[in-house]
Amino acid sequence: MNMDTKRGRIYFLTWPTGTFYRFDLAKKELKELGSFFKQGEAGTGPNYRTICRAIGVDPRDGSAYFTTGEGAIHRYRYERDAVETVAGDNMKKDYFGVYDFMSPGNMAYNWRQIVWNSSDNKFYGVHGNSGYLFSFDPVDERVECCSASRRNRLNAAACLTSSATATWVSPSA
DSSP states (O other), X not given: OEEXXXXXXXXXXXXXXXXXXEEETTTTEEEEEEEOSBXXXXXXXXXXXXXXXXOEEOTTTOOEEEEBTTSXXXXXXXXXXXXXXXXXXXXOOGXXXXXXXXXXXXXXXXXXXXXXXTTTTEEEXXXXXXXXXXXXXXXXXXXXXXXXXXXXXXXXXXXXXXXXXXXXXXXXX
């Protein structure tokens, strides 16, 4: 769950079905925007998927982002009140590893946590399984790995906070 405080909208994914909702605080209006995880996490096999645990909000335009186990990045567009798949890039990267997104017990290609950094207008996140720190530029629609090895993954703790703002700490050499 996350909130666009500027526009007064809350975004969340349900468990175990993975349905995406938005709630407009001023209008007291709840809108279901669809399920993006097949039948969710309540089973195994080709009809089930791991659900993303974190939604990132771009405070500049109110877009909300989340991922799927297959690696797709989805964007909720505030101005359209609809969800679309980001065309430019995805989370399925060799450096994150290879995952069976139909098997329970792993995050597949979902990000585990994601926060906005206003100093460079990017999101920073941690991949759910590998622990790699990455950045996501919503304008360029590009994902880039920030930590080149597993020993650097602890730097994610220095970068990510529980608030909606990130403070960038460079990985040590």
